[in-house]
Amino acid sequence: MPMMPSSVALGVPGVQIAPGDHICAFYPSLADRDEILMPYLREGLKAGDKCVCVVDASDPEQILAELGADIDVGPCLGRHQLEMQRSDETYLRDGSFSTEGMLEFWNRSVGGASAAGFGFTRAVGEMTWALRQMPGVEELVGYEARLNRFLPRYPQVILCLYELDQFSGEVLVDVLKTHPKVLLGGMVLDNPYYLEPDEFLATRS
Secondary structure (H helix, E strand, O other), X not given: XXXXXXXXXXXXXXXXXXXXXXXXXXXXXXXXXXXXXHHHHHHHHHHOOEEEEEEOOOOHHHHHHHHOOOOOHHHHHXXXXXXXXXXXXXXXXXXXXXXXXXXXXXXXXXXXXXXXXXXXXXXXXXXXHHHOOOOOHHHHHHHHHHHHHHHHHOOEEXXXXXXXXXXXXXXXHHHHHOOOEEEEOOEEEEOOOOOOHHHHHHHHO
């Protein structure tokens, strides 16, 4: 079993993150999203990490085509190092969102990666699925809070992608409260607005 790294490269030049980090990334456009997402995945694949990517605004095939410009993704898919999913296969499986169901998805994916011999997993989810008028999407920020209890179970990081212009200020404030780290302007910052899961969830009850 490979040893867990003490820090991992985010993909943004000079930026390191730590195992257990739960990071929200804010960006103004899809092009800016890709400047975060592509290096994050490339860095993970080159390092031998398991990479689990769930996209909403793009098809997985688009992401794979862009990744394939400078890395051979075929073998990564073949050995299940790279797992690409759509939001309707994960977050909105069966036409609704379930916090418990999604936490179980991550547990299967990341736990399965560890069992398969991957020493580290980097996961990423694009969160615009929560803007759809579908049952359960109001659980978004409660789910984000509960992810913080899941992070210590495995050697992993989770990056959550938020397109700024798509979400209301009220939602973004709650998103801030549920992520210990924030990626903004090419820097990962400790988040002074973060609340521990029990504290945040108590404010929602």
